Amino acid sequence: MKYTGLTDVHCHVLPNMDDGSRSVEESIGILKTETAQGITRVIATPHFYADRDTLQCFIARRHEAELVLRQEMTLHSDMPELFLGAEVLFFHGISNWEGLEELTLNKSGYLLLEMPFVEWTDVLLDEVEEISVKHGITPVLAHVERYLYLFNAKRVLDDLRRRSIMIQCNADFFLQRNTARTALKYLRENRIHFMGSDSHNMGRRKPNIGDATEIILAKQGSAPLERLSQMAEFLFDEQ
Numbered sequence: 635m636k637y638t639g640l641t642d643v644h645c646h647v648l649p650n651m652d653d654g655s656r657s658v659e660e661s662i663g664i665l666k667t668e669t670a671q672g673i674t675r676v677i678a679t680p681h682f683y684a685d686r687d688t689l690q691c692f693i694a695r696r697h698e699a700e701l702v703l704r705q706e707m708t709l710h711s712d713m714p715e716l717f718l719g720a721e722v723l724f725f726h727g728i729s730n731w732e733g734l735e736e737l738t739l740n741k742s743g744y745l746l747l748e749m750p751f752v753e754w755t756d757v758l759l760d761e762v763e764e765i766s767v768k769h770g771i772t773p774v775l776a777h778v779e780r781y782l783y784l785f786n787a788k789r790v791l792d793d794l795r796r797r798s799i800m801i802q803c804n805a806d807f808f809l810q811r812n813t814a815r816t817a818l819k820y821l822r823e824n825r826i827h828f829m830g831s832d833s834h835n836m837g838r839r840k841p842n843i844g845d846a847t848e849i850i851l852a853k854q855g856s857a858p859l860e861r862l863s864q865m866a867e868f869l870f871d872e873q
């Protein structure tokens with residue numbers, strides 16, 4: 635069974651931009667795989683590290699990579715739609731930083747935020763919440779499943795919900811034997827707002843949302859996938 639129409643909100647598909655795709659050919663391979671798996675929209679989310687990059691340099695490099703990829707995409711018919719975003723690593727002071735809007739997913743006001751591998755204290759989560767208070771930008775925490783072992787997951791997930799901080803999970807969460815049950819449980823509980831492949835290449839980290847949707851369809855039917863599709867629409871509303 636295949637579900638068509640999902641958006642990949644987290645993908646390192648831009649060529650030579652970060653530790654993702656190493657060539658435009660690889661990027662095309664990633665995009666073809668997305669289409670084959672029923673993904674109709676892909677948001678390119680290269681890593682942004684505020685301690686190594688300026689906003690201006692990042693935007694310029696991202697634009698260059700986008701141009702190269704779009705040019706090549708015109709030669710292929712089976713391409714998903716491509717949009718721009720970033721995966722922004724949390725840093726202290728982020729809530730006072732100007733420029734976040736520019737890095738949001740398709741300039742939608744939703745920011746894909748990579749959290750540090752430390753305990754998420756109240757102080758840290760307060761700063762994440764401040765991003766929405768000060769800028770009206772909704773933080774979406776990238777691949778939350780990677781951090782769950784660090785803390786009392788239920789308590790933190792409840793806290794995130796209370797603070798209106800959203801959650802993105804990787805398709806992998808549904809595909810690993812030791813996490814699949816938890817992934818399905820969180821999906822059933824409506825705790826997962828966005829799905830991403832976090833694909834970096836056509837090797838060990840190729841697009842895999844289609845594999846996850848097969849599992850979800852088999853276990854829970856299409857309703858949760860419809861919900862994820864509807865959530866993704868918020869990223870494409872007319873500004």
Ligand SMILES: [Fe+2]
Binds near residue numbers: 644646721776832
């Ligand atoms: Fe990523």
